[in-house]
Amino acid sequence: MLSREQIVDTAVEMLDAGGEGALTVRALTERLSTGSGAIYYHVGTRDDLLDTATETVIGxxxxxxxxGEAATPGDEIRVAALALFDAIAAHRWLATRLTLQIVRNPVGPVTVGIFERIGGQLGALGVPRASWFDAASTLVHYILGAVSQNARIEGDTSGIDPEGDREELFDAASAAWRGLDPEAYPFVHAVAGQMREHDDREQFLTGIAVILEGLTRLR
Structure with missing residues (x-):
């Protein structure tokens, strides 16, 4: 018997394979050898299905x-943040849907779940209660911005090859930066090599560490 979980799992597979454009009720019914009524009964509309797929992956x-048992509040935040980063790296359609959830549905399980998971550690970090919302928002905004930058861009992608080779892209950008006038652009010229060699996940964690260090100074 077809279940809600089967529908959602199949929808996620289709999204992973072809993005949002690949997920239609008709394509899903053909994949599952069922009728559209079963989809609507278990999940709802296509938009409902996209929301549910997002909730499932983010959850x-x-x-x-x-x-281990000696995890600190900072460890909890880093693990949650990196799990979100890796989820969007694995599901390239997720960045857009996650942003829509945060903006359009502040009381939905995705928004509430992220804020609770991240913000729930702030008291133990010593952040004053009056600063909890601002501190959590800073972390969440950083996480969303960083993961979205590393995900496929939805909408106008003119001039962008979503399947392009990352190493070639950064090699070319690094070479272009090194070609700039070092007197006019001393910083950009100095870090050109670092851009070519950087690791996205490590850079992401560095950003989390910088924010956490700043938050501990709010005591």
């Missing part, structure tokens, strides 16, 4: 916990 990411 699994937020369930990640640090290994």
């Amino acid at each position: 699994a990411a937020l369930a990640a916990r640090p290994a």
Whole structure:
């Protein structure tokens, strides 16, 4: 018997394979050898299905916990943030849907779940209660911005090859930066090599560390 979980899992597979454009009720019914009525009964409309797929993937990411029993609040935040980063790297359609959820549905399970998972650690970090919302928002905004930058861009992608080779892209950009006038652009010229060699996940974690260090100074 067809279940809601089967429908959602199949929808996620289709989204991973072809993006939002690949997920239609008709394509889903053909994949599952069922009728559209079963989809609407178990999940609802296509938009409902996209929301549910987003909730499912994000929920699994937020369930990640640090290994060991001596985890600090900072460890909890880093693990959750990196799980979100990795989820969007694995599901390239997710960045757009996640942003829509945060903006359009502040009381939905995705928004509430992310803020609770991240913000729930701030008191133990020593952040004053009056600063909790601002601190959590800073972390969430950084996470969303960083993961979205590393995900496929939806909408106008003229001049952008979403399947382009990352190493070639940064090699070319690094060479272009090194070709700039070092007197006019001393900083850009100095970090050109670092841009070519950087690791996205490590850079992401560095940003989290910088924010956490700043938050501890709010005490």
